[in-house]
Amino acid sequence: MKQKRLVFAVLLITITICPGCWDSQEIERRAIVVGYGMDAAPQNKVKVTAQLIKIESSQLNIGEKPEKPFVTLTGMARTGFNGFVGLENETIGNLFFGQLKVVIVNNAIAKRGLKQYVDFLERHPFLPSQGYLVLTEGTAQEMLSEALAAKFIPGVAIADFLDNPRNIDQVIPMKNWRFIRKILVGPTDPFLPIISFSKEERAFQFKGIGVFRRDRLVGRLSKDESRMTALLMSKVSNAYLLIPVPGMGEVSFKGVTAQSKMKVLKTKPQLELEITVKVSGHVHDIPSQAARFKNKDIRQIQHAVQNALTKQMRKTIRHLQNLNSDIIGFGEKVRATRPESWKKMKWDEEYPKANIHVTVSFNLEDTGVYR
Amino acid sequence: MTKKADVEQTAIGPWLFVSVLIISSLGYGLQNIPFYTVKILGQCAYWGILIAAIIAALGLGVIYLLARRFPGQSLIEQGKSILGNFAGTVTGLAYLAFILLMLAMLNREISNQISLYFLNRTPISVTVLIYLLTGVFIASRGIETITRAASFVMIVTMSLLLILLVIGFHNVTWSNLLPLFNPDPLKYLQAGKAALQNFLILGLVALVLPYLKPLDSFPRFAGGSVLVLLLFYLLFTIGTIGVYGSEFSLRFAYPTVEFLHVIDLRQVLLEQAGMVASITWLTMILMGTAFIHYSVALGLSKLIPIFTYKQFVWFIAPIEFLVVIWPTGTIQTKTISAFVNSYGWISLFIYPLVLWLIALVLKKKGAVNS
Numbered sequence: 001m002k003q004k005r006l007v008f009a010v011l012l013i014t015i016t017i018c019p020g021c022w023d024s025q026e027i028e029r030r031a032i033v034v035g036y037g038m039d040a041a042p043q044n045k046v047k048v049t050a051q052l053i054k055i056e057s058s059q060l061n062i063g064e065k066p067e068k069p070f071v072t073l074t075g076m077a078r079t080g081f082n083g084f085v086g087l088e089n090e091t092i093g094n095l096f097f098g099q100l101k102v103v104i105v106n107n108a109i110a111k112r113g114l115k116q117y118v119d120f121l122e123r124h125p126f127l128p129s130q131g132y133l134v135l136t137e138g139t140a141q142e143m144l145s146e147a148l149a150a151k152f153i154p155g156v157a158i159a160d161f162l163d164n165p166r167n168i169d170q171v172i173p174m175k176n177w178r179f180i181r182k183i184l185v186g187p188t189d190p191f192l193p194i195i196s197f198s199k200e201e202r203a204f205q206f207k208g209i210g211v212f213r214r215d216r217l218v219g220r221l222s223k224d225e226s227r228m229t230a231l232l233m234s235k236v237s238n239a240y241l242l243i244p245v246p247g248m249g250e251v252s253f254k255g256v257t258a259q260s261k262m263k264v265l266k267t268k269p270q271l272e273l274e275i276t277v278k279v280s281g282h283v284h285d286i287p288s289q290a291a292r293f294k295n296k297d298i299r300q301i302q303h304a305v306q307n308a309l310t311k312q313m314r315k316t317i318r319h320l321q322n323l324n325s326d327i328i329g330f331g332e333k334v335r336a337t338r339p340e341s342w343k344k345m346k347w348d349e350e351y352p353k354a355n356i357h358v359t360v361s362f363n364l365e366d367t368g369v370y371r
Numbered sequence: 372m373t374k375k376a377d378v379e380q381t382a383i384g385p386w387l388f389v390s391v392l393i394i395s396s397l398g399y400g401l402q403n404i405p406f407y408t409v410k411i412l413g414q415c416a417y418w419g420i421l422i423a424a425i426i427a428a429l430g431l432g433v434i435y436l437l438a439r440r441f442p443g444q445s446l447i448e449q450g451k452s453i454l455g456n457f458a459g460t461v462t463g464l465a466y467l468a469f470i471l472l473m474l475a476m477l478n479r480e481i482s483n484q485i486s487l488y489f490l491n492r493t494p495i496s497v498t499v500l501i502y503l504l505t506g507v508f509i510a511s512r513g514i515e516t517i518t519r520a521a522s523f524v525m526i527v528t529m530s531l532l533l534i535l536l537v538i539g540f541h542n543v544t545w546s547n548l549l550p551l552f553n554p555d556p557l558k559y560l561q562a563g564k565a566a567l568q569n570f571l572i573l574g575l576v577a578l579v580l581p582y583l584k585p586l587d588s589f590p591r592f593a594g595g596s597v598l599v600l601l602l603f604y605l606l607f608t609i610g611t612i613g614v615y616g617s618e619f620s621l622r623f624a625y626p627t628v629e630f631l632h633v634i635d636l637r638q639v640l641l642e643q644a645g646m647v648a649s650i651t652w653l654t655m656i657l658m659g660t661a662f663i664h665y666s667v668a669l670g671l672s673k674l675i676p677i678f679t680y681k682q683f684v685w686f687i688a689p690i691e692f693l694v695v696i697w698p699t700g701t702i703q704t705k706t707i708s709a710f711v712n713s714y715g716w717i718s719l720f721i722y723p724l725v726l727w728l729i730a731l732v733l734k735k736k737g738a739v740n741s
Contacts, residue, residue, distance in 0.1 A: 007508065022493040125488045129633050177633055185619045329546075336549035 028055060030096040034070075035155025037140025038083070038117055040108035041076055046117060048083030049074045050095070051144040051155045069152045072145045081120035101159035102132045103176065104140035104195070110210060110217035115183060121176040129177040132162050135192035135210040135217070142197060149202035158195065158204060166238040170223040171206040172230050183215040187331030187347055191229075194220060211325045219323040221316065228316040231258040231277060231309070232328050241281065245304040249287040253305070255365075256281030262333040267341040271354040273330055275317075279309060280363040291367075298364055305362040313358045321352045330356065382584035385592040387518035390525045392573055392596045395662045397532075397603055398655035399473075400569030401627050402480045403712065405608040405620070407565035412553050414617040417608050419562025424601040426563060427570035430720035431593040434577045437727045438586060441737030446577035446723060447673040452737055453730050460674055462722070467670045469711075469718040471687065473571065474663040475694035476708045478502055481656045483701050484625055489649070499695045503688060506660030510668065511684045514582055517665055521658045528651045529603075535648055536606050538634050543613030567720075568712035569604055572659065573597070574719025578666040624701050628652075664691070 035051035050073045073090045077083030088095050103121065105114060121127055136143050148154055162173040171193040182190035191209045198205055208226045211219045221229060230236045239256035258279045265272040283301070290297070320327060331351060335342045408419035434446075441449045446466070451459030482498040490498065509517060553559070573596065583589060611620050611630040623629045631648045668683035678686070698704040730736070 010504065022497075023490045125632070126491070129629075175633075181615060181619045184622075185616055332544075332546050336546040339550045 025094065025096075030055075030094060032096050032099050034099055034101050034153060035104065035144045035158075036100060036102075037104040037106075037144045038080060038109055039106045039139045039141055040112060044078075044112075046077050046080065046083060046109060047074060047141065048077050048080070048087065049141040049144050050084075050087050051153070052095075053153060068147045070154070072141070074141060079120075080117040084120075097127050100127055100131050100155075102134060102155045102162075104134050104136055104143050104158075105192070106140050107135065107137050107210070107217065110135055110192070110212070113215040114179075114212075115215040118176070118180055118183075122180045127176075129175065131176050132159055133174050133176055133179050133192055134158065134162075134195045136195050137207075138196060143195065143204075146197055146199070147202065148204070154204070161204075162193070168230060168236055169239045170208065170226045170230075172209060172226065172233070172235050183212070186214065187326060187335060188329040189213055189325045189327050190215075191221075191325075191327045193226075211320065211323055211327055213323070213325045218325055219319075221319065224312065225316045225319060228309070228313045229320075229328065231256075231279060232260055232275060232313055232316070234258055234260045239281070240284075241305065241309075243305050243308045245301050247288070248290050248301070251283060251287075251301065251304075252285035253281040254284035262330065264334050264337050265357075267334070267338055267345065271334070271345075271350045272357070273333070273354060274357045274359065275313075275328075275330075276359045276361075277309070277313065278361050278363070279305070280365050282365045283367040293367055298367075302362045302364055305364075306360050309360045309362065310358055313360065317356050317358065321354065321356075324348060324352050326351055330354065381513065381515050381582055383514060383518055383579075383582045384584065385588040387515075387522050388576070388579075388583055389592045389596050389599075390522035391518045391658065391662050392576060393599050394521045394525055394528065394655050395575075395659035396570065396572040396596070396600050397528075398652070398657075398659035399477050399572050400600065400604060401607060401652070401655075402477070402625065403708065404566075404569050404604055404627055405611055406623075406626055407568065407709075407712065408562045408608070409612065409617045409620055409626075411558050411565055412562040414548055414612055415551055415553055416562060416566075416612060416617065417548075417605055418552075418559055419566040420569070420601065420604045420608055422559055422563025423566035423570055424597050424604075426567055426716075426720070427573055428594065428597050430570075430716075430723070431573060431576065431597070432590075433720070433724045433727050434574070434580065435589050435593070437577070437723055437730070438580045438589070440727070440730055440735075442586070443581050444737055445579065445581055445670065445673055446726070447670045449726055449730075449737070450722075453726050453733070453735055463670065463674050466718055466722055467667050467674070469715070470575070470663060470667050470670075471691060472694065472707075473711050473715060474660065474667065475691050475697075476704065476711050477656065477663070478506075478660060478691070479695045479698060479704045480625075480708065481653070482695070483704055484628060485653075487624075487701070488628070496696050499692060502657065502660065503692055503695065506657055506664055507684055507688045509657070509661035510665040511681055513681075514579060514665060514669075517658070517661050521662070524654050524658065528655055529599075531647050531651045532603065535631055535634065535644065535651075536610060538644065539610050539614070539630055542633055543610060544616075545613065547613050547616040548609060564716065565712075566604075567716045570597070570600060571712075571715045571719050572663070573600075574723070575663065575666045577719075577723055578670050624705065664688075 032053045033050050034053055037049035039047040041047040052071050052073065054069050054071055073087045075083055075086035075090065077086055084095065109117065122129060144154055146154065148157055161167055172191065174190065174192050179190045182188055190212045194207045194210050196205050196207055208221050208223045209229065210217050211221060227239055231239065236256060236258050241253040241256055242250050245251045256279060258277050260275055260277040263274045265274055331347050405416045408416035412419050437449055441452060444452065447463045450463045454462060478499060482495050482502060485498050486495055509520065607627050607630065611626045614630055614633060620626045634644050664684060668680040668687060671683045672678060672680040698707060
């Protein structure tokens with residue numbers, strides 16, 4: 001009995017003194033950061049912007065005009081994390097990064113190389129690895145400061161858009177951890193979706209993808225090239241295509257998906273690879289209102305799509321080879337399947353002159369409600 | 372002094388034994404998997420896990436042979452019977468001290484994880500204290516309570532782990548696991564030795580085997596335990612390498628946690644998944660802590676019979692607390708853990724083998740247990 005009382009007393013004391021109060025924080029005291037931006041500044045510095053949710057603005061009275069439900073803080077820093085420390089002094093609350101949804105970097109800083117600026121995103125567990133990285137040709141500060149017409153908090157709106165797999169078409173999302181892995185390990189190079197802000201429509205627009213060679217931005221792909229890249233990488237679940245078909249005009253296809261397969265044909269004397277892409281989708285719109293399709297018509301549509309896609313994909317791959325950026329992952333395929341050749345290979349020299357064959361097949365799944 | 376009620380006199384069925392072994396081993400093994408094997412074998416580290424499972428099964432075989440030769444005796448008592456009182460006590464003490472160090476590092480690792488991922492402002496000593504007291508309390512209730520609690524949580528934790536694994540595999544890039552083989556055959560053995568750390572807890576069965584009834588069921592349940600562990604370790608190893616690649620996974624202090632950390636779910640489900648993973652993980656390690664703590668206390672009560680295991684459970688708690696808070700951070704913890712993991716197999720698998728060989732050569736046998 002005496003021993004039981006002792007155990008009970010010890011447990012009671014433990015519960016009283018050890019409830020983890022050190023880490024408790026009231027929500028009003030938290031400055032929740034949902035967006036973080038980095039712009040190039042003179043003297044190799046970086047201008048950082050943090051977008052914070054204004055918690056009290058959610059408590060509006062009827063008839064009250066809504067304000068911007070977020071605030072932005074800016075500061076100068078030497079590295080990405082160094083910026084956090086400066087911003088922390090600007091707010092009376094504690095900056096909380098557990099809900100950081102998007103990090104925006106601008107072109108100029110991406111051209112410098114992002115290694116030194118993004119390391120902190122993966123190093124500490126209090127920063128979510130699932131956050132998105134995006135690139136802007138304007139300034140990250142502008143992206144995070146402007147209020148949107150449709151959705152109030154820009155950082156959340158961007159993440160919501162990228163979170164939805166049905167939106168992956170001309171934009172391919174890139175999570176923090178994947179980007180960091182690619183720049184540190186390779187051989188596949190990273191890319192980032194390019195975002196811009198339309199002041200007239202007060203909305204974000206995605207404008208293709210920025211292509212990196214390791215951690216440096218080396219070029220950009222147009223929206224169409226981005227779509228082809230997504231198809232080549234099997235990243236698409238709902239792409240849109242507009243392809244001219246003889247006798248039918250420009251036919252729209254929706255729900256386009258792709259499955260690609262790479263093969264290393266030979267590594268000597270010249271590297272030769274093959275990529276086979278199986279694409280499928282359905283007709284969404286035919287301007288000539290064609291109906292009653294015969295097998296011949298279906299074959300004609302498929303043939304037209306195959307030809308168009310093959311041409312566009314070849315062009316995209318050539319563009320990437322000219323930029324010497326392997327975002328599709330050809331190098332990874334060689335490393336995995338031809339390890340001995342890979343060890344002897346100088347990928348930077350081999351990749352731009354590699355002979356890459358593209359074979360596309362298109363399967364038309366349906367033509368709408370018309371037979 | 373020893374009261375009759377405080378001396379463990381129970382019999383445990385195979386299912387309870389399997390539960391406690393699997394839960395404790397998973398809690399311990401998943402801490403470091405696949406770091407050490409990846410370091411040696413790279414992207415095909417999974418072969419190391421397979422080789423380690425075979426070595427662990429052989430080790431358990433030796434423990435079984437020893438138990439059959441000395442029925443009703445734990446490893447500590449077998450040591451005394453084979454080596455004599457003095458040498459048996461000294462080697463037994465060294466064996467138990469090593470397990471205590473292993474337990475301390477397990478506790479410190481989980482406390483470090485709690486500090487890193489959840490409570491970074493809470494002093495580590497507080498986390499350790501809560502964890503240790505809970506573990507010690509469960510341990511003080513005896514093998515039956517520990518095994519029953521383990522069997523109660525086993526199905527739930529393993530199902531949750533499997534669900535998380537399935538979701539986590541969504542991020543796997545299969546080419547990260549290629550090429551399938553390493554050209555250096557020696558590396559497979561080295562990796563197998565390194566991966567053996569994940570099966571070390573199985574060796575603790577030597578301390579509690581007298582409670583298993585019937586003893587003949589041991590080969591079946593031990594084999595089953597090794598297979599279940601092998602499955603989970605392989606899945607976690609393949610998942611972690613598949614997601615991060617071998618090179619990048621070496622950057623993480625807790626690669627398996629990071630594998631689950633990047634689970635690709637919508638934000639609304641993400642936090643719930645994280646919570647489920649954390650609860651599962653903490654429960655497994657808590658059961659492991661209780662089981663190892665109990666085993667050490669039981670071993671000490673066989674060495675120094677003037678105290679019961681219940682008393683030893685509380686006696687060793689302050690020592691363990693001091694050892695747990697001794698490392699100043701993750702780096703020191705990892706250094707000590709690396710030592711424990713490198714030499715743990717000598718204690719847990721080679722010591723029984725040496726005892727068995729000596730018993731065989733000297734033709735020593737225990738009395739048939741009534």
